Amino acid sequence: MYKIIDGKEISSATKQKAKEEVLALNEKGISVCLAVIIVGEDPASKIYVANKKKACEALGIKSIEYALDADTTEEELLSLIETLNSEKSVNGILCQLPLPSHLDEKIIINAISPEKDVDAFHTKNVGKIMIGDYDFVPCTPAGIMEMLEYEGISVEGKNCVVIGRSNIVGKPMGMLLLHKNGTVTICHSKTKNLVEICKTADILVAAVGKANFVTEDMVKEGAVVIDVGMNRDNGKLCGDVDFENVSKKASAITPVPGGVGPMTIAMLMKNTVTAAKKQNEV
Numbered sequence: 001m002y003k004i005i006d007g008k009e010i011s012s013a014t015k016q017k018a019k020e021e022v023l024a025l026n027e028k029g030i031s032v033c034l035a036v037i038i039v040g041e042d043p044a045s046k047i048y049v050a051n052k053k054k055a056c057e058a059l060g061i062k063s064i065e066y067a068l069d070a071d072t073t074e075e076e077l078l079s080l081i082e083t084l085n086s087e088k089s090v091n092g093i094l095c096q097l098p099l100p101s102h103l104d105e106k107i108i109i110n111a112i113s114p115e116k117d118v119d120a121f122h123t124k125n126v127g128k129i130m131i132g133d134y135d136f137v138p139c140t141p142a143g144i145m146e147m148l149e150y151e152g153i154s155v156e157g158k159n160c161v162v163i164g165r166s167n168i169v170g171k172p173m174g175m176l177l178l179h180k181n182g183t184v185t186i187c188h189s190k191t192k193n194l195v196e197i198c199k200t201a202d203i204l205v206a207a208v209g210k211a212n213f214v215t216e217d218m219v220k221e222g223a224v225v226i227d228v229g230m231n232r233d234n235g236k237l238c239g240d241v242d243f244e245n246v247s248k249k250a251s252a253i254t255p256v257p258g259g260v261g262p263m264t265i266a267m268l269m270k271n272t273v274t275a276a277k278k279q280n281e282v
């Protein structure tokens with residue numbers, strides 16, 4: 001029998017803690033504020049940003065949205081970021097990705113002050129994660145680590161296989177698992193013997209972006225399966241894992257929706273509170 005790792009339940013606990021920290025800061029006369037920038041009309045991005053704003057409201061964090069036209073120039077966007085960097089009342093800055101193709105994500109992300117980079121995407125923060133000395137952790141991998149800890153799933157000595165090598169999920173996921181003494185393999189589209197490698201996983205993280213990519217034959221009996229995917233299959237929201245069949249083999253598994261997704265937002269709230277505390281030397 002498998003256990004469903006309930007992201008809604010675990011994220012509530014994380015958000016409750018953040019809410020209490022916001023209140024404690026408010027009592028010291030400190031307010032917490034997140035600036036969210038969205039460029040263009042990507043429908044998925046709009047939903048993500050709306051959910052982030054909603055979470056801020058529920059926790060007493062002020063959120064300011066900057067919804068910019070799809071044809072915003074690099075100069076205009078950099079100018080906004082510069083203003084927000086120097087605005088003391090803004091603690092966190094998030095620029096929703098992907099950006100329209102005429103904007104260079106690397107330049108934009110690295111323009112955000114590392115102290116306000118609540119996504120932990122700035123190269124300075126990425127470097128800090130590499131050496132295991134960090135304040136901000138990228139929200140999705142951090143949320144997954146929180147889920148494992150909440151469920152009492154130890155990483156130490158386990159074979160951890162991550163499918164996907166993105167800068168947002170796959171690579172930092174690998175580092176966080178490594179910091180917890182997991183034996184980590186990161187797989188990608190050029191990996192040979194993917195099925196065999198996945199079958200060695202005690203902890204399998206799927207961050208591929210393809211519906212039902214992870215099938216039963218790729219999963220070891222008793223594995224913990226974490227599904228980062230957010231796909232549509234005939235209009236229905238689903239992850240990267242064939243949940244119905246894989247769950248029969250797994251000891252624990254995250255659902256989609258209601259798994260990793262809510263954790264990502266909870267960790268963003270946590271990072272925003274961390275930013276406010278550090279900036280105010282609390």
Ligand code: GUN
Pocket residue numbers: 094095096097098119139140168264
């Ligand atoms: N696009 C998809 N996931 C994320 C995220 O965690 N942060 C930002 N800024 N953009 C994203």
